[in-house]
Amino acid sequence: EVQLVESGGGLVQPGGCLRLSCAASEFTFGTYAMNWVRQTPGKGLEWVSTISGSSVDSFYADSVRGRFTISSDNSKTTLYLQMNNLRADDTAVYYCATGYYFDNWGQGTLVTVSS
């Protein structure tokens, strides 16, 4: 069974930065696209970013482009999201998920941006 475990969330001030990690196991990392999806408490789902299985291509939502960077380390089977210049509206639970349909999800990590 595919397992995805996110970490790195927490409380950060506006303008600050965080790096999220997603440790993957029980599947061939590097052959699937990987994603970050976020959910504002009590609200809907928002796609944030995708990286292709080869890590050659990456894509971003307009709301985070230029501030967030997605990357992966196949040797560590880990996905990352570097988040810079954080804003209050980035506050959300961040999930990692596999594929272009999100067929496996982690449990999520909460990011709170507040002074």
Next chain:
Amino acid sequence: EVVLTQSPATLSLSPGERATLSCRASQTVNSYLAWYQQKPGQAPRLLIYDATNRATGIPARFSGSGSGTDFTLTISSVEPEDSAVYYCQQRGNWPPLTFGGGTKVEIK
């Protein structure tokens, strides 16, 4: 950007009734549409992909139909554990990948 509009916002049903959830896209996504179920405190779970295909382990009472811009998720006979929020998502015209706003299914 493809906007997905889900209706109704809330559906209240008794066990054994049929649930019909709609997802309408602002432009064609062919058949590249998925449905997810999310229960409180949990991550979403993939139910249907490519509009009509059940994901691994999904009960047969869940089915999907549609193509182009109009899609439907049907639960043939709802059970108490089907109480959740259901989201559609498209990958037919991206980036961005987009989600609908969700339909909350309540079981009386």
